[in-house]
Amino acid sequence: MYKSIVIGTGPAGLTAAIYLARANLSPLVIEGPEPGGQLTTTTEVENFPGFPEGIMGPDLMANMRKQAERFGAEFRTGWINSVDTAKRPFTLNLEGGETLEAETLIISTGASAKYLGIPGERENVGHGVSTCATCDGFFFRGKKIIVVGGGDSAMEEAHFLTRFASEVTLVHRRNELRASKIMQDRVRENPKITLGLNRTPVEVVAGDNVVSGLKVLNNETGEEEVIETQGLFVAIGHTPNTKFLGGQIETDEHGYIVTKPDSSETNVPGIFACGDVQDTKYRQAITAAGSGCMAALDCEKYLEGHATHDWSQSV
Incomplete structure (x- = not known):
């Protein structure tokens, strides 16, 4: 007792x-x-x-x-x-x-x-992979960043990270975002943010505990490609x-x-x-x-x- x-x-x-x-x-x-x-x-x-x-x-x-x-x-x-x-x-x-x-x-x-469950993700948490922009955004000042997700949280993370990053790529596996219209508009109007729609994350590319890219499957062409990045923020809830x-x-x-x-x-x-x-x-x-x-x-x-x-x- x-x-x-x-x-x-x-x-x-x-x-x-x-x-x-x-x-x-x-x-x-x-x-x-x-x-x-x-x-x-x-x-x-x-x-x-x-x-x-x-x-x-x-x-x-x-x-x-x-x-x-x-x-x-x-x-x-x-x-x-x-x-x-x-x-x-x-x-x-x-x-x-x-x-x-x-x-x-x-x-x-x-x-x-929630994580993507792809190779190279979990082992690089704290070494380029993060789930919290507010916590870790400062460490990526002047760097290229990828945010994965299509909801309001992903939009907020991407918009927040433009305070630090040189550019932010928002990757989503579908052709349309599921975030609210006002959040989508805010992201689309931000010159630092590029949309990478119809792309499914396949693998986090890294070496010597340093993330260098995200391998994705282009759902339109069926081909794999690597998007260069120095930081990956997973924002899927x-x-x-x-x-x-x-x-x-x-x-x-x-x-x-x-x-x-x-x-x-x-x-x-x-x-x-x-x-x-x-x-x-x-x-x-x-x-x-x-x-x-x-x-x-x-x-x-x-x-x-x-x-x-x-x-x-x-x-």
Whole structure:
């Protein structure tokens, strides 16, 4: 039995753990197969306050984890198969048959960027391949960039990247973009953006950890060609990691957890959500950390008025 269990160890989950631990709530933090979240796949982080010279993504996450441990947070690696939210205490069913109980839950399982699934892509993440223009655009100043995608997110990424890149090529496998008209018009009117429609990405071309091009299939001619680039931004959407909840927590049509306005509270009392698992707009490390703070404070306040377990008898 735990007062609070935090599920996920990205910036949101670790910040929540720091705040809960400092409040003497002894949280248990469950980390899945990717401890630290998406920041562990990035190289240098330059936009997190407090690091004027920047910091490596994995180092930032390691520091946050050490800080939570320093105040008494407990960590456990495991895969959660399902959660029973029908009654308190809540029950977590882990892979291997183990079960855990908690008075409160903080869900910070994030959202996983969708990838193309082509050769050379995953191994070059952080070395020319990115899924976040806001995070990494600065590193491609004066360079040629490719953005893959056809929706509003891809249009926003391409338009944003023209602040840094010498030119941006927008690659989409269909002949028409599916983005809203206003976003399409903005892209078509930008002199730095070239449309590469009817082209299906086939392979990321790279050598010595440096991306040099994207091999595509020209769907009109049936021939393969290589588009020169020094950076590839994949903008085909994200998938929130909420499947394990089994529909017990309210989500939107895309699977993101719905929280109450100006709060981290979900539709189930005692369960809170923070970070990218409920953020469809900002998706930044600093905003995730801020929402983790909110979730911890909301959780602490909830426990003050709804505790059902006599913790004075616990060891």
